[in-house]
Amino acid sequence: MANLDTWISGAPRGKPAVSSVPGVCMLLLIPGPVTTRSAVREALRYDFAPWDNDFRPLYAGIRERVLHIAHGIPGEHATLPLQGCGHFITEAAIRTFVPAGGKLLIPGTGAYADRMIRLAREAGRIPVVLPVSPVAAVDSNAVAAALEADPDIGHVGLVQSETGSGIVHDPVTIGAVARRLGRRLLVDAVSAFGALPLDLAQQPEIDCVGFTANKCLEGVPGMAFAVARIDRVEHCAGNAGSWSLDLSSIYAHALRSGWGSCRFTPPAQVLNAFNVALDLFDAEGGQPARLARYTANMRTLYDGVRRLGLTPCLSPQVQGPIIVNVHAPADPAWDLQRFVDVLKVRGVLISNFYNTEQPSFRVGCIGAITPADMTRAVAAMGEALSELGIERRKAA
Numbered sequence: 001m002a003n004l005d006t007w008i009s010g011a012p013r014g015k016p017a018v019s020s021v022p023g024v025c026m027l028l029l030i031p032g033p034v035t036t037r038s039a040v041r042e043a044l045r046y047d048f049a050p051w052d053n054d055f056r057p058l059y060a061g062i063r064e065r066v067l068h069i070a071h072g073i074p075g076e077h078a079t080l081p082l083q084g085c086g087h088f089i090t091e092a093a094i095r096t097f098v099p100a101g102g103k104l105l106i107p108g109t110g111a112y113a114d115r116m117i118r119l120a121r122e123a124g125r126i127p128v129v130l131p132v133s134p135v136a137a138v139d140s141n142a143v144a145a146a147l148e149a150d151p152d153i154g155h156v157g158l159v160q161s162e163t164g165s166g167i168v169h170d171p172v173t174i175g176a177v178a179r180r181l182g183r184r185l186l187v188d189a190v191s192a193f194g195a196l197p198l199d200l201a202q203q204p205e206i207d208c209v210g211f212t213a214n215k216c217l218e219g220v221p222g223m224a225f226a227v228a229r230i231d232r233v234e235h236c237a238g239n240a241g242s243w244s245l246d247l248s249s250i251y252a253h254a255l256r257s258g259w260g261s262c263r264f265t266p267p268a269q270v271l272n273a274f275n276v277a278l279d280l281f282d283a284e285g286g287q288p289a290r291l292a293r294y295t296a297n298m299r300t301l302y303d304g305v306r307r308l309g310l311t312p313c314l315s316p317q318v319q320g321p322i323i324v325n326v327h328a329p330a331d332p333a334w335d336l337q338r339f340v341d342v343l344k345v346r347g348v349l350i351s352n353f354y355n356t357e358q359p360s361f362r363v364g365c366i367g368a369i370t371p372a373d374m375t376r377a378v379a380a381m382g383e384a385l386s387e388l389g390i391e392r393r394k395a396a
């Protein structure tokens with residue numbers, strides 16, 4: 001009998017990402033979806049019925065595991081999963097917690113703050129943009145001044161790790177300001193959660209933190225999560241103006257039908273793989289261990305590109321562990337897409353666009369990769385620069 005793969009398409013499906021170098025696995029050095037471990041991808045092989053008694057404990061268990069990573073307090077915080085990507089959870093958080101027409105202060109940290117601004121505006125909320133330095137962490141005094149100047153601002157929306165720049169911003173100091181002034185905080189931790197610390201138990205001013213399965217938690221894409229304060233989400237019914245993106249509806253459904261049940265069809269295979277990713281997260285030593293590995297990845301990369309004569313966009317003091325932007329070399333032979341293509345042949349895939357004001361290339365330090373992989377990536381970058389004939393490597 002023909003094998004199912006051949007029968008359906010005539011070609012094997014689900015081929016793992018490999019470079020054109022035989023036997024070399026592709027390193028995805030992008031800020032999500034990240035390189036995953038084979039055990040995570042293997043867990044995608046199983047089919048589930050989401051309402052089935054085998055699946056419900058898995059779903060409820062994932063909610064507990066995620067709550068634990070956020071240092072949420074059972075009974076005070078709830079995990080509210082949402083099908084989809086990071087933008088979906090950010091929009092759902094804004095729609096649920098900021099009432100229509102309400103004001104949200106967003107420090108303009110870079111490309112991902114810009115996305116939050118657009119999501120808020122298109123949802124009929126009023127984003128108040130706080131201009132901040134593109135090369136420094138957000139100053140909590142500036143946040144305080146902006147909040148004091150406008151008592152109508154109810155929330156601050158903060159990107160914890162600004163993926164556009166690579167700078168990490170501090171929810172603790174900014175949250176303290178919000179708390180003192182009686183305001184609420186929404187945290188976009190999409191590229192931070194699982195690697196950078198966040199302690200909801202210590203920060204009652206946080207309404208909700210949002211993140212996905214496919215960044216620092218090293219799952220595959222398809223599922224997003226909010227961990228939210230129950231006393232807040234309970235009072236937000238009717239805010240969202242969208243059934244799909246209403247976190248209070250997800251909460252109400254869990255109360256009605258149980259924590260193992262989902263409102264709409266979830267990516268069941270993705271959740272099974274995510275549960276394996278969480279096993280690996282625990283086995284590694286949780287958030288501190290992940291931060292240590294990513295920091296070692298970043299340092300290997302940062303020092304490595306400098307040895308190649310290139311210039312990282314940030315000074316070592318503000319360079320975060322998630323993503324490194326490197327200035328494009330001043331050489332006229334520089335061509336980002338060609339650089340990306342030549343790297344890809346060597347088994348290293350980086351983003352083919354830049355999020356910085358000046359041309360740059362960006363390299364993710366997250367995912368199931370180690371400093372040894374980063375050493376290999378730096379060597380590949382050196383070869384690629386030579387192949388492109390790039391001599392002037394300093395920034396323009």
Ligand SMILES: *Cc1c(COP(=O)(O)O)cnc(C)c1O
Nearest residue numbers: 085086087112161163188190191
């Ligand atoms: C990746 C990312 C997102 C969401 O991206 P999606 O493509 O929607 O998953 C949001 N915020 C930050 C900071 C991110 O890094």
